[in-house]
Amino acid sequence: MALQDLCNLQEVFPDTGHSQFGKRSYSESCFSGSSSDPFTFCIPAAEFLEQSPLQFGQGSSAFTSQDLLLSSLSWPPGLPQDSPQSVPLPFPMSHGTTTLAFLFQGGVLAAADTRSSCSGLVACPASQKVLPIHSHMVGTTSGTSADCALWKRILARELRLYQLRHGRRLSTGGAAKLLSHMLHPFKGSELCVAATLCGWDGGDLDQDQQPTQGGARPDPSHPVSQSSVNAQQSSGRTRSSGPSLYYVCSDGTRLQGSLFSVGSGSPYAYSILDQGVRWGLTLQEATSVAREAVYRATHRDAYSGNCVDVFHVSSAGWSRRSREDLREEYYRERERRERERRESE
Amino acid sequence: MTVRRPFPLSHGTTTLGFIFQGGVIAAADTRASAGGLVACPAVNKITPIHSHLVVTSSGSGADCMLWERILGREIRLYQLRHRRCLSIRGTAKLLSFMLHPFKGTDVCVALTLCGWDKSGPKLIYVCSDGARLQGDIFSVGSGSPYAYGVLDGRLRWNLSKEEAVSLAREAVFRATHRDAYSGNNVDLFHITAQGWSQRKREELKEEYYRDMERRAKTVEKGKRETVLDALG
Numbered sequence: 001m002a003l004q005d006l007c008n009l010q011e012v013f014p015d016t017g018h019s020q021f022g023k024r025s026y027s028e029s030c031f032s033g034s035s036s037d038p039f040t041f042c043i044p045a046a047e048f049l050e051q052s053p054l055q056f057g058q059g060s061s062a063f064t065s066q067d068l069l070l071s072s073l074s075w076p077p078g079l080p081q082d083s084p085q086s087v088p089l090p091f092p093m094s095h096g097t098t099t100l101a102f103l104f105q106g107g108v109l110a111a112a113d114t115r116s117s118c119s120g121l122v123a124c125p126a127s128q129k130v131l132p133i134h135s136h137m138v139g140t141t142s143g144t145s146a147d148c149a150l151w152k153r154i155l156a157r158e159l160r161l162y163q164l165r166h167g168r169r170l171s172t173g174g175a176a177k178l179l180s181h182m183l184h185p186f187k188g189s190e191l192c193v194a195a196t197l198c199g200w201d202g203g204d205l206d207q208d209q210q211p212t213q214g215g216a217r218p219d220p221s222h223p224v225s226q227s228s229v230n231a232q233q234s235s236g237r238t239r240s241s242g243p244s245l246y247y248v249c250s251d252g253t254r255l256q257g258s259l260f261s262v263g264s265g266s267p268y269a270y271s272i273l274d275q276g277v278r279w280g281l282t283l284q285e286a287t288s289v290a291r292e293a294v295y296r297a298t299h300r301d302a303y304s305g306n307c308v309d310v311f312h313v314s315s316a317g318w319s320r321r322s323r324e325d326l327r328e329e330y331y332r333e334r335e336r337r338e339r340e341r342r343e344s345e
Numbered sequence: 346m347t348v349r350r351p352f353p354l355s356h357g358t359t360t361l362g363f364i365f366q367g368g369v370i371a372a373a374d375t376r377a378s379a380g381g382l383v384a385c386p387a388v389n390k391i392t393p394i395h396s397h398l399v400v401t402s403s404g405s406g407a408d409c410m411l412w413e414r415i416l417g418r419e420i421r422l423y424q425l426r427h428r429r430c431l432s433i434r435g436t437a438k439l440l441s442f443m444l445h446p447f448k449g450t451d452v453c454v455a456l457t458l459c460g461w462d463k464s465g466p467k468l469i470y471v472c473s474d475g476a477r478l479q480g481d482i483f484s485v486g487s488g489s490p491y492a493y494g495v496l497d498g499r500l501r502w503n504l505s506k507e508e509a510v511s512l513a514r515e516a517v518f519r520a521t522h523r524d525a526y527s528g529n530n531v532d533l534f535h536i537t538a539q540g541w542s543q544r545k546r547e548e549l550k551e552e553y554y555r556d557m558e559r560r561a562k563t564v565e566k567g568k569r570e571t572v573l574d575a576l577g
Contacts, residue, residue, distance in 0.1 A: 267490030271519035272498060278560060296494045337501070344366060344503040 096303030098265030098294055099129055099140035101196045101245055102273060103258040104281045107314035108198040108243040110140050111290035113265065113298050114307040114323070125306040126323075134159055135317045137172060137199030142262040143192035143250065151193050155179050172199035173256065176246035180254040193250040196260045200313050201241050243313065265297030265304035272296050283312065287321065295326050357526030359488030359517055360390055360401040362459045362468050363496060364481045367506045368537040369466045371401050371459040372513035374488070374521050375530040375546070386529040387546075394420055396540045398433060398460035403485040404453040404473070412454050416440050433460040433467035434479070441477045448475055455485050461536050488520030488527035495519050506535065510544065518552050 099112035112129035115122055127145060132138045133156045141148035158178055162170045170178070176197050183193060247255045247262070259277055261269040272293040281289070287310055298305040310321040360373035373390035376383055388406065392413045393399045400416070402409035419439060423431045431439070437458050444454060454473040461467065470478045470485070482500060484492040495516040504512065514531055521528040533544040 267523065268494035268497075270523050271491040271494035271516070274519050274522060275495065275515070292498060293494070296497050299497055300490065300493050341502050 096301075097129060097142045097263035098261070098269055098297035098301060098304040099142050099196065099263055100259075100261040100266070100269050100273060100290060100293055101140055101198045102260070102277050102286075102290075103243045103245050103279075104277065104286050105279055106281070106283045106286065107200060107312060108245055109286045109290050110138050110196070110198045110311045110313070111294050112140050112309050113294055113304040113326075114309060115298075115303065115305040116145055117303045122305075128309065130309050130311045132311075132318055133175070133197070133199075134163075134169065136169065136202060136313060136315075137175065137197060138311045138313055138318050139198070140196045140262065142194040147191050147193045147250070148195060151179065151183065152195070154182065158182075169202065171201045171240075172197050172244035172246055173201075175199065176248050176254055176256075179248045180252065183248070183250045184252065186250060187252055191250045193248075194262050195248050196262060197246045197248060198311075198313050199244055200315050200317075201244050202315060261293070263297075263304065265294075265301035268297035268300050269293040287312070291324070291329075295329055298326055299330070357524075358390060358403045358486035359484070359492055359520040359524060359527040360403050360457060360486055361484040361489070361492050361496065361513060361516055362401060362457045362482070363500055363509075363513070364466045364468050365500070365504045365509050366502055367504070367509060368461065368535060369459045369468055370509050370513045371399050371457070371534040371536070372517050373401050373532050374517055374527040374549075375532060376521075376526065376528045377406050378526045383528075389532065391532050391534050391543075393534075393541055394436075394458075394460075395424075395430065397430070397462065397536065398436065398458060399534050399536060399541050401457045401459065401485070403455040403457075405451075408452050408454045408473075409456065412440070412444070412456070415443065419443070430462065432462045432464070433458055433469060436460075437469040437471050437477055437479075440471050441475065444471070444473050445475065447473060457483050457485060459534070459536055461538055461540075466536070484516070486527065488517075488524035491520035491523050492516040510535070514547070514552075518549055518556075521549055522553070 096117040097113060097115070099110070101108060101110040110130050114126050114129065116124040116127040129142070130138055130140050131149070131152045133152060137159075139152055139155070141152065155175065155178065159170055159175055179195070179197070183191065245257055245260060247253065247257065247260045259273055261273060273289065276289040276292070277286075290310055291308055294304075294308045298308075305326070307323045307325050309323055312319050312321070357378040358374060358376070360371075362369060362371040371391050375386065375388050375390065377385040377388040384406075390403070390409075391399050391401050394413070394417050398420075400413055402413065416436070416439070420431055420436060440456065440458075444452070452473050454471075456471050458467070458469045458471065468480055468483060470476065470480065470483045482496055484496065496512065499512050510533060513533055517527075517531045521531075528549065530546050530548050532546055535542050535544070
């Protein structure tokens with residue numbers, strides 16, 4: 001597998017040989033102990049604590065961009081440092097970013113700024129904080145960029161495997177649970193991932209080409225609607241379809257909701273979103289509320305800034321608005337206020 | 346050198362002040378918190394000092410009350426000695442110098458002086474760390490980011506008085522909605538060349554219920570439409 005080779009899993013787990021894609025559920029393999037299972041990196045971390053040469057803490061603040069992650073591939077993947085009290089953090093990490101996501105009638109809207117900061121230095125002014133996971137799900141990232149990028153890839157791989165094995169996409173709630181359980185062994189370490197998973201839960205893969213008018217999709221378990229619903233739906237469990245939003249954090253939080261904003265700029269965004277987000281927004285109105293919220297947050301928060309990315313997830317998949325530099329917005333607003341001030345005098 | 350604080354004080358409050366064409370608006374919530382306890386749900390965080398100056402307080406409640414009284418006394422003494430009112434900038438400087446000997450101790454006072462003097466409307470932020478800043482818009486406290494988000498977007502110079510009042514109310518409401526240490530009621534003062542006037546204290550519970558009803562109506566409408574789409 002590509003990721004496995006990339007991360008040199010064979011070197012770390014010499015006893016695993018070729019992967020066994022059995023029928024066991026993921027949670028089983030998590031707690032099966034040190035058997036010859038390819039996914040043993042997710043068992044309780046005790047085994048790896050002695051092995052990790054990786055320095056978290058002081059050094060980790062340098063890993064702030066995805067490119068940096070890809071270029072330092074020789075380390076064993078995702079293994080945490082022994083105990084958090086060994087290296088004190090130089091400053092309280094505060095998820096220097098602004099990301100937000102909310103549900104509305106047209107799907108899910110996710111937006112984020114693009115500044116990667118490293119305690120005062122803007123390490124990258126054009127990073128991508130909203131990462132697509134599969135065709136109908138995106139995830140916003142906050143926390144340590146390196147950790148988020150890695151775990152998003154791992155999650156994408158696991159979801160793809162699930163899709164191949166079971167013939168349908170895992171729901172957003174299921175993906176959230178999966179991510180949460182994968183992160184659980186690292187609880188208490190300095191891993192820092194706060195992601196919101198924004199997805200559209202649909203029916204089978206072959207229902208993807210449904211024509212949509214931006215409204216809600218017909219429920220695939222409704223007996224009247226789809227005659228093409230095949231036996232895979234007959235498990236008796238009703239599957240909800242439609243937009244879905246979950247917040248997953250590396251300290252174990254997993255919350256479902258209709259509006260989330262994460263990061264140091266989130267309070268500024270929350271007040272704008274609380275005012276403007278309603279179920280009945282059109283896509284245009286929702287985009288403008290999201291842009292405004294990120295703009296206000298970047299205006300006041302030092303750790304957020306540069307550009308804004310807006311993603312929209314609907315029944316037809318995710319789509320991305322072109323990245324917009326907020327500097328222009330700032331100048332436009334300043335001009336507008338100058339003009340108003342002059343007019344009033 | 347002193348007793349360690351059991352928890353980091355975070356100015357659990359939301360106060361704000363801004364200048365517009367009709368004068369100065371000062372607004373604040375009324376919750377006094379002590380760690381996780383709401384020590385008092387009906388505190389006055391905006392205190393008039395004289396006819397044309399009010400002070401919004403944030404930080405340690407006891408410290409703020411004391412320093413407001415001291416400031417009021419000093420202003421009155423100045424007025425009696427020199428037969429004129431001290432300017433707002435002078436007041437801020439005086440307060441800042443009075444607080445200076447306590448810099449580095451646990452005195453925690455963050456005041457916004459909102460007033461009107463000979464040079465027009467003034468808004469000055471004074472803090473026990475030594476900061477003294479003049480500006481057009483300030484919000485102080487744990488709820489201030491939430492208030493800033495609302496104010497930055499909608500504040501204009503040429504707002505009418507009603508719009509300015511409703512903007513200040515909305516900003517405090519949004520902050521109390523999200524911040525655990527702010528809440529209960531909102532106080533609002535308006536300062537003009539004629540002096541300060543106080544709006545009746547308003548409980549935010551009503552505002553919250555109105556907001557929830559409005560949202561419930563739109564969600565219901567949305568859901569009904571969704572079901573109709575699914576069946577149709």
